[in-house]
Amino acid sequence: MSDATRRSAARLASIRDRVESGMDRREFVRTLVTGGYAIGMARLLGVEDFLAADDGEVPVVTALVRRDPADPWSLEERTAYVPADWYAAVEKAIELNDRLSRAAFTGYLGSAVVPDPYDEGGAAVSVGVSGDLDSVRETIGEIADDVSLDLRTVLDVDSLEDDSDHYRPRMVESVTDSRVPAGVACETASSLATLGPAVFDPEDRRQYFVTADHAFDDERSDADASLSLPVSTEAPVELGSVRRAHPVEDIALVEPGGSLSPSTWIDAPEPVRIRGQLTRWGLADLVARGEDLEKVGALTGHTTGRVQGFDAVTCFTEEFCRRGQIRWGGEMDLTDGDSGSVSYYADPEGGERDVLIAGFNNARTWWPGQNYVWGVAAYRVTEQHGYHF
Amino acid sequence: MEPDTTHEPATSDDRSRPRRALASLAAAVGVGTRIALDALVVGIWVLFLTLLFLSTNWPRWLFYALLLGGVGLYVQFTAWWGGSTAES
Numbered sequence: 001m002s003d004a005t006r007r008s009a010a011r012l013a014s015i016r017d018r019v020e021s022g023m024d025r026r027e028f029v030r031t032l033v034t035g036g037y038a039i040g041m042a043r044l045l046g047v048e049d050f051l052a053a054d055d056g057e058v059p060v061v062t063a064l065v066r067r068d069p070a071d072p073w074s075l076e077e078r079t080a081y082v083p084a085d086w087y088a089a090v091e092k093a094i095e096l097n098d099r100l101s102r103a104a105f106t107g108y109l110g111s112a113v114v115p116d117p118y119d120e121g122g123a124a125v126s127v128g129v130s131g132d133l134d135s136v137r138e139t140i141g142e143i144a145d146d147v148s149l150d151l152r153t154v155l156d157v158d159s160l161e162d163d164s165d166h167y168r169p170r171m172v173e174s175v176t177d178s179r180v181p182a183g184v185a186c187e188t189a190s191s192l193a194t195l196g197p198a199v200f201d202p203e204d205r206r207q208y209f210v211t212a213d214h215a216f217d218d219e220r221s222d223a224d225a226s227l228s229l230p231v232s233t234e235a236p237v238e239l240g241s242v243r244r245a246h247p248v249e250d251i252a253l254v255e256p257g258g259s260l261s262p263s264t265w266i267d268a269p270e271p272v273r274i275r276g277q278l279t280r281w282g283l284a285d286l287v288a289r290g291e292d293l294e295k296v297g298a299l300t301g302h303t304t305g306r307v308q309g310f311d312a313v314t315c316f317t318e319e320f321c322r323r324g325q326i327r328w329g330g331e332m333d334l335t336d337g338d339s340g341s342v343s344y345y346a347d348p349e350g351g352e353r354d355v356l357i358a359g360f361n362n363a364r365t366w367w368p369g370q371n372y373v374w375g376v377a378a379y380r381v382t383e384q385h386g387y388h389f
Numbered sequence: 390m391e392p393d394t395t396h397e398p399a400t401s402d403d404r405s406r407p408r409r410a411l412a413s414l415a416a417a418v419g420v421g422t423r424i425a426l427d428a429l430v431v432g433i434w435v436l437f438l439t440l441l442f443l444s445t446n447w448p449r450w451l452f453y454a455l456l457l458g459g460v461g462l463y464v465q466f467t468a469w470w471g472g473s474t475a476e477s
Contacts, residue, residue: 031464034427038460039453041435051442061394 027117046293057081059305062285063356064388065276069367072200072207073265075276075388078349080285085121092285093123094311098125101313101321112309112327115288126309128370153353167299169337170267171232180209180229181271182240183296183341187228187236188215193343194298195229195239196360197274198262199253199387208253208387210260211340212362213245216252227254248322249364249376249384250339264389266344266355268296275347275354277378277389283310283326286345293345293358295330295373297338305329307358308372316363324380326359327372334364334373342389343375357389428432434459 003261049059059079067074093113100111111127169185169192182197193215197208202351216225225242240257256262264274278286286293286307294304305328312325326344341361347354362375382388435456442452 027464027468030427031461034431034464035457035460037428038431038435038456041432042439042452042456045435045439047442047452049441051452 010308049056056084058084058087058182060087060281060285061279062282063276063278063347064382065350065356069273069275069351069354072198072388073202073205077277080281082281082285082288083121085116086115086118086123086288089121089123090115093125097125097311097313099355099371101323110312110314110321111249112312112325113284115284116310117290118288167232167335167337169298170296170301171230171298173232174234175231175237175260176228177263178260179265180260181263181265181267183267183298183302185230185298185337186211186215186239186340187230188217189226190217191215192230192337193339194296194337194340194361195262196340197266197357197389199251199389201253201385201387203334203386206255207262208243208255209239210251210253210360212360213247213250213252215339216242216245226257227252229260235303244385246385248320249360249381250322251376251381255388266342268294270353272346272353272355273351274344274357274389275350277357277382278345279379280310280377282356283307283377283379284286286358291345293326293343294355295329295333295338295341295343295361297334297341297361299335300333300338303329303333305333305373310376310377314363314374315325322362322374322376324377324383325362325374326377327374328358329373330371331364331366331373334361339363342378343373428469430463431460434463 058081060082061077062080063078065078066072086291090113093115094149095233097111097113100108107129109130111125114124114126116122116124137143170183171185172180180195181187182195184195185192186195187193188211190301193211196210199210211227219278226235227239227241230236238258238261239260240254242252243255244253246252266272266274280348287309291307292304293307294302296302308327308329310326311323312327313321313323314325315321326343339362343358343361344355347356350356357378359380360375361373364373365371438452438455438459441447
């Protein structure tokens with residue numbers, strides 16, 4: 001054996017000794033266990049949510065969707081990735097819109113966030129004012145770089161003509177099922193409205209019928225607070241009476257009192273099933289992609305229209321302002337009696353007939369220059385009261 | 390004096406049993422503290438990296454490299470400090 005080989009053999013042995021003493025079995029196990037614990041904890045913290053995003057993209061929650069279509073309590077968040085600059089601009093517009101509405105300067109009638117398409121990467125705040133545009137521009141002052149301001153003068157807010165005589169309400173023909181689908185007429189002591197789909201309250205884990213609160217008299221007695229279902233061939237059927245009324249969101253939850261219960265199906269030409277609801281960013285995504293919403297009203301029936309804005313504030317009809325509203329479609333999409341209907345969007349990841357709820361429909365523009373329907377968004381109702389679809 | 394000396398071996402034998410139990414209890418406490426300390430240190434490391442990567446938009450591979458590299462280094466260093474594993 002040469003001297004060199006003996007020396008290299010000795011060196012190998014010493015390396016082996018060092019490796020053995022430096023990294024014994026106990027340490028090896030400890031490294032494995034601690035490493036596993038570290039990865040598990042990182043997963044638990046949800047690092048994949050933001051690590052998985054490409055450069056220049058950020059994750060947003062676009063919808064709350066049922067894992068099991070039949071189980072309303074199995075809601076899960078759905079995320080999507082959007083361009084970071086677009087996200088920043090929309091975020092800025094949301095903040096600005098909120099500040100504008102809280103300042104409530106003279107002449108302010110409402111505003112909405114209108115995201116640009118993704119490739120343009122910006123956003124606008126559309127503001128409706130009465131009176132002098134220049135003075136308003138001065139009041140508002142400087143706006144952030146990526147966010148533009150779109151000022152519209154609203155004329156003649158006081159006159160409202162009613163053309164609901166042209167329509168005949170869509171009534172249930174006969175009560176064959178114990179569940180009443182959404183989109184058909186329902187009746188209060190004083191007026192006709194559209195019945196919404198089943199609304200769930202996680203607090204008491206019950207389901208409710210829902211319709212517009214303004215369909216009921218403002219100063220109603222308990223006897224006036226009942227909701228019934230007109231049937232074209234028979235006498236009306238009692239649905240129940242109002243359990244929770246929210247005048248600002250303009251929704252009234254009716255506890256099922258008779259043999260009928262609410263349904264998660266909407267009575268569209270092709271009936272659709274509700275799989276969940278869109279979030280604020282889900283709506284922003286629809287505006288950016290120029291997508292349409294659909295609705296089924298008791299009078300105007302099934303219509304579709306472009307989403308025009310979200311997080312809208314409207315101060316047109318009441319003393320107070322309504323927040324978290326959606327603007328979509330056009331004036332022809334809504335008339336008296338359609339209030340209480342919901343707007344929805346076909347679930348891109350669900351089954352063929354699955355839809356996601358955007359929000360309720362409450363009123364529409366009746367002045368020249370602007371043309372849309374508005375109503376409280378589902379995300380606002382969930383934020384304020386916890387109810388969901 | 391006589392009775393005491395005759396009893397001495399017996400008493401020392403009696404004393405060694407609780408001492409042995411005490412020693413194994415100390416060892417168990419030692420291992421328990423080590424596991425708790427490991428969990429705490431690694432937990433803080435994960436939290437630190439998460440917050441760092443949340444604000445920087447660095448790539449995913451770097452996150453896991455730093456995460457596991459940090460754990461490996463930590464185990465190495467604590468083993469050297471303890472000294473017991475290398476000597477025994």
